[in-house]
Amino acid sequence: MDKVVKSLAKLGRYSEALELAKSLVEKSKEMFGEQHLDTLTRMEILGRRYSKMGRYHEALEIEEPLLELSKQSMGEQHPSTLTRMQNLALEYSKMGRYHEALEIAEPLVKMSRQIMGEQHPSTLTRMQNLAVEYSKVGRYHEALEIEKPLVEMSKHIMGEQHPDTLSRMQNLAIEYSKMGRYHEALEIEQPLVEMSKQIMGEQHPDTLTRMQNLAIEYSNMGRYHEALQIKEPLPLVEISKQILGEQHPSTLTGMQNLANEYFKMGRYHEALQIEEPLVEISKQILGEQHPATLTRMQNLALSSSKVGRYHEALEIEEPLVEISKQILGEQHPDTPGRMQNLAIEYSKMGRYHESLLVDEPLLQISKHILADQHP
Secondary structure (H helix, E strand, O other), rough: HHHHHHHHHHOOOHHHHHHHHHHHHHHHHHHOOOOOHHHHHHHHHHHHHHHOOOOOHHHHHHHHHHHHHHHHHHHHOOOOHHHHHHHHHHHHHHHHHHHHHHHHHHHHHHHHHHHOOOOHHHHHHHHHHHHHHHHOOOOHHHHHHHHHHHHHHHHHOOOOOOOHHHHHHHHHHHHHHHOOOOOHHHHHHHHHHHHHHHHHHHOOOHHHHHHHHHHHHHHHHOHHHHHHHHHHOHHHHHHHHHHHOOOOHHHHHHHHHHHHHHOOOOOOHHHHHHHHHHHHHHHHHHHHOOOHHHHHHHHHHHHHHHHHHHHHHHHHHHHHHHHHHHHHOOOOOHHHHHHHHHHHHHHHHOHHHHHHHHHHHHHHHHHHHOOOOOO
């Protein structure tokens, strides 16, 4: 029956897969007990199903106790326990709890190297996940130190066309992009999209994500029309809604990316039509303090400002700076960006003294963070 759950999920019948997984967990607890290996396996499958559907809180409610049960029943160094540690770290990350994810991911890579070996596929996956966590907390150089050799290892061990290799290539491109190395990112992303279409299909969620990332890269380089050629004629957001659902985190990301393109082309009202409902949806699904929600709030403020709605922009930006400091930390690259936007908003409204009060500490923070992180 566990195989049936996976088969249903592969066919896109996510709700049916979830209901079957839930019933299997309950039956297994009744028949074998909570600590039986079959029960733990089914709890893990159920947690993954919730996570795949973007229902991260429900996944976490399973995965936190599951890890403790796994340590007690199987031991801390058992491969299944390591897998559950990884799943829990991923869940924290998806919920924006990056530091908690890092607290698991760093020791997990060391344990995986010792127990399974450096070239084991599971170790490579954990190295990639650690790099992603470093990137999310603004530690781009540490992420890059893992990702560059990891892509080469993955090509050598798993092959150039293996889905995991494609994912690692994408992550390396994203790292280059975050560091302002757009040409290097584009050199990876253009062939990657074509490979992904051939290997996984045009409508596979990973292919859609890579198409979006390529559009973002074109946009970063000022090639806005090329970016929109990817986004508008191929209705990525509509495809994502059909395949993953309207409230899936990947669909929300696609909506934001499309709004970003409209913004960069000066089509601010069209951007606002997407961003206003998107912020509300993001708050409901991911929570008000999730990093993705914070980014969408900032984008809404920027669009509001561009159409002269300065007071509305300010109502978003003032609390946003404080939330960003609390959640991400003052030295995370996103926080100085939000401080700068707030200073600009004050200036537009003629509140120059308040603008200066934000700008003065911002200069010192920016020098400290970005001096060697960004061109």
